[in-house]
Amino acid sequence: MRSTRLTHENTRTAFVQLNSDACTACWKCIEICxxxxxxxxxxxxxxxxxxxxxxxxxxxxxxxxLECMQACEFNAIGIKKQ
Ligand code: SF4
Ligand code: SF4
Incomplete structure (x- = not known):
């Protein structure tokens, strides 16, 4: 468990990006990554x-x-736009 300030950097990697508004905190992506x-x-x-x-x-x-993207039922993780 961590607590941090939300920044642009911790919502994306070189490959995927997170839509924070769509995340329901189901944690499936964490389990599969x-x-x-x-x-x-x-x-x-x-x-x-x-x-x-x-x-x-x-x-x-x-x-x-892209396992996280496939695991997310809420489409909160997508391929990072260039
Ligand atoms: S699987 Fe999707 S909704 Fe669940 S914690 Fe991950 S990003 Fe959020
Ligand atoms: S599941 Fe794969 S694409 Fe998603 S954050 Fe982990 S390593 Fe990156």
Missing amino acids: PGKVLDKSFLFIGDTLIHEQVLMYDASACTGC
């Missing part, structure tokens, strides 16, 4: 959870296998 690129992110105010989503914490480890 062989490179451990993805991890859970939580935003709390005090003790209250106000937002959770996946983030790409280790973008350099992404191999472009």
Whole structure:
């Protein structure tokens, strides 16, 4: 479990990009990613959870296998636009 500020850099790798608005925090992409690129992110105010989503914490480890994109039922991960 990690907590971080959302930045442009942690929503994409060289191969895929995340649509944060579409992420439902189901965590299927984390389970399937062989490179451990993805991890859970939580935003709390005090003790209250106000937002959770996946983030790409280790973008350099992404191999472009697209397993995460195929696993996401909410189309929150797509091929990175150039
Ligand atoms: S599989 Fe899709 S909806 Fe689920 S955590 Fe990953 S990006 Fe979010
Ligand atoms: S493309 Fe493959 S290596 Fe890259 S984040 Fe998705 S599952 Fe992980």
